[in-house]
Amino acid sequence: MGKLGKYNFMKKYKMIRAFLPDTRKATLSNIRTMLRLYGSVYLKPDEGTGGHGIYKITRGKNNFILxxxxxxxxxxxxxxLFASIQKILIRDKYIVQEGIVLLKHNNRPFDIRVMVQKNGEGILDVTGGIGRQAKRNKIVTNYHSGGTPLPIDTLLKSHxxxxxxxxxxxxxxxxxxxxSTVLGKSYRSKRAFGVDIAIDYKMNPWVLEINTQPDMSIFNTLKNKSMYKRILRYSKIKG
Structure with a gap:
């Protein structure tokens, strides 16, 4: 499943539904409706990773900013605006997602990646968590798009x-x-999930995306290597 498929599957479950930002197929009608509801939206490739090809649209008083x-x-x-990117949206099967105003640290927005992995008994454990602070003037936080990995505790000190x-x-x-428990009902063979969580200015958490093939290298950027070593140890457990 791509992002839209995962969203439609997960929203059936009450335990997670309230934490999912509104996500739809990126049609002109859906974008217009969601801009009216939320003021800003993100356009993302349905199957893209690493923060590549992401757009943000914000509705101004008399204009739209892309x-x-x-x-x-x-x-x-x-x-x-839509006509200028329509070919890309169709080609890469884009989704439109409710724009969450991210919490900031030192005037730069951040989100959080939580690593969840199966132990030897096949039970999900949280093995790591790391913050990703966006590069100045960028709309994505991803490490491979210039984001800065930082301990979650450091990013929350401002708040x-x-x-x-x-x-x-x-x-x-x-x-x-x-x-991860909910999505794992569909991805039973997967042993690791990378859950991207946003925090808005009211301190409400939102599940932006779940990666079923999460990159573990970001955890190696932290000075304290204990979390990275634990993640590696879990990654070697056979199902």
Whole structure:
């Protein structure tokens, strides 16, 4: 399944439904409706990874702003904007996702990757969590698109005190495990899930995406290697 298939499957489950941002096929009608509802949306390739080919559309007072990478273009109408990228959207089967205003640290937005893996008994364990801070003026946080990997605790210091941070990280980890448990009902042979979680300005967490072939190398960028070693150890467990 691509992003839309995963979303449609997961939203059937009450335990995770409220944490899923609205996601639809990227048609002009859907984009217009969702801009009216949310003010901004992200356009993503249905099967893309690594933050490549992502667009953000924001509705202004009398214009629409299209951003990709660190570039921004202004359009007087959504029709003209859509026409400028329509071929790409059709070719790569894009989805449109509700725009979540990401929490920021040092004026740069970030999200979180939670690693969930099966242990020797086939039970899902949270084996790691890392923050990804967007490069200045970029709309994506992905490590391979210039994002900076940082400990989650560091990124949350701007917003929560010590005890609150510990509790909130536990909430994030549980959400990552719950999301993996739900998607794992469809991906029974998968032993690892990389859950991308956004936090909005009200401190609400959102499951943006779940990668069923998560890149583990990002965890090796942290000074403390214990998390990376645990992830590697789990990756060698045979199903």
């Amino acid at each position: 951003r990709t990478g660190s570039n921004a273009l202004n359009f007087n109408s959504l029709n003209v 929560l005190n010590d005890e609150s941070r510990k509790q909130y990280i536990q909430i994030i980890e549980k959400l990552g495990k719950d999301a």
